[in-house]
Amino acid sequence: MSGKVVLHYFIGRGKMESIRWLLTVAGVEFEEKFFSTKEEFQKLVESGDLLFHQVPLIEMDGMKMVQTKAILNYIAGKYNLYGKDLKERLMIDTYAEGARDIMDLIMGVPFTPPEKKQSTLNNLETKAKVRSLPAYEKALSSSQYLVGNQLSCADVSLFEVALMLEELFPTILSTFPNIQAFQKRMKAIPAINKFLQPGSQRQPPPGEAYVKTVMDVLSHLFK
Structure with a gap:
């Protein structure tokens, strides 16, 4: 597995946006692999990487991690953003x-x-x-x-x-x-200021295209 941090998610904010924010503040560069079809999502499920058949999924430190809170706590703990005791x-x-x-x-x-x-x-x-x-x-x-x-x-x-x-x-x-x-x-924090600028990896507010993609990919959950 590559040493790079890789995020797997829809093209949009959702639950991944908080992870993007925390990685940015921690000074960690990351790349993203977006999916937009049922087939792409199903491929992730079949890989066994989605423990509970849910995203976000991130590749980091030789692990494939799921569950937003667990991921955030790991990043916070590793980069001294989780208090002293x-x-x-x-x-x-x-x-x-x-x-x-x-x-x-x-x-x-x-x-x-x-x-x-x-x-x-x-x-x-x-x-x-x-x-x-x-x-x-x-x-x-x-x-x-x-x-x-x-x-x-x-x-x-x-x-x-x-x-x-x-x-x-x-x-x-x-x-x-x-x-x-x-x-x-x-x-005023440099990393945050940069993330707020146009062209960063920060995602825009969800629009109709994002909503349609999520609904189509996860349609089995809405039946």
Whole structure:
């Protein structure tokens, strides 16, 4: 197996985008092998590499890894983005999972039937403003990082989800000054600044083509 890190996924964000973000912050270069047909996905399944017949799949350190949280924790642990002890890791996981809850809702929006989309967006905005963002705002009131005194994968998760929320609700951070300051600090990190530029491996918001591809490839799951 090549020493390169290789990502296998649809051409789009989905659950792979958080992995792209964390690898970028860790300074790890990666290449991607996209698939867009049932046949290509089935070939991955038949290879035995997809333990639970699910992607993301990444090749790294001589392993083929699946399950998003396991992959993220491995990367964070390897590149010193996972705190200094178990107590810090507990809080890092807590904040990262809180961000994941919102990300999952955001990822579901493009797949929502048109007649339910506005209510789905309203629910998402309310949950973010009332339940999630206040917790991060408080955590950042006395520190530039969510946990401890150094950057962690939780900070990367918050940064990613805050950007995603702003794409849907441009003024959503207007009443959260600590998160706004946090965003500014994160954007100043060279690797992040580069990833935010056009032409990077960052994927755009999901459009109709991405939704159709996912629905077609995974149609067996929607029956």
